[in-house]
Amino acid sequence: MTRFHDFRLPALEGGEIDFSQWRGRPVLIVNTASECGFTKQYEGLQKLWREMGHSTPDGLIILGVPSNDFGKQEPGNAQQISQFCQRRYGVSFPLAARSVVRGTEAIPLFKWLAKEGGFLSLPRWNFYKYLIDRQGRLHRWFTPLTDPQSPRLLEEIRRVSQKHA
Template sequence: MTCAYDFSLPGLEGGTLDFSAWRGRPLLIVNTASKCGFTPQYEGLQHLWATFGRNDPDGLVVIGIPSNDFGKQEPGSAKEIGTFCSRNYGVGFPMTAKETVKGGDAIPLFRWLAHEGGFLSRPRWNFYKYLIDREGKLVRWFTPLARPDSAGVVEAVHRVILDR
């Protein structure tokens, strides 16, 4: 795999999320969980999606990847995860099926992100954020402490959106 657009994952509601469908658009990939202290970040992620991507065919695509890897904080089924995200945070951005994002069993996308970002970019908790540019390359990553509405995240998103 040479770029983020080379990956595909099962969708939360079935089917496949083929990242190549978003080729040329910046991506914000986030490992998520429904029962975490950082779970309210769904609201900020939805705001980024609504502001910078949902209605713009060249805009940002936010992709949530639920994972039960950290503190068993995503125990639900796909249906339960989808209902929770929609009901509590109005999530409308693409979500994948629950995946493993850490260690030797991590899905290829997260192995690629760790390779591209280096050792410290490997998720050590829920809500790590990975910003991908229009070429499909990792340009920045953020720990869960960086809220989606923080100046650093918003400025980085602006930069990749404006870089054409």
């Protein structure tokens, strides 16, 4: 049985992202795209990363997973995606290589998320958000309509960020 901390993904800028390094930390996974109406959510995600993530050794991890699955809104190569995210939104949280996130060709991570979250959790557009608790369980998922700075999402992040969670 595959568990969250067993996954590895190619990183956008080369190398590999090994999820085992995130044991004991909450993780927010977001399927992203550079040419989407929700792309401005990168701002809120970066703010979360600055305020709740990288500044503490057990803080929130944010993982962006660029995908071209919806409306062909992530057509760029790795360098173009990286430059766009950094220049336009100052993104410094981890980004995986562009990946398929839906259907039979979906990467194993998104197949696992679908299994854990059920049919309704399948991403039907860019910027679905999946909140993983400190134990590596899917805690809750959110549609693109939930902004990264929404009180609802922030409350759930606080809930899974508590040490006893």
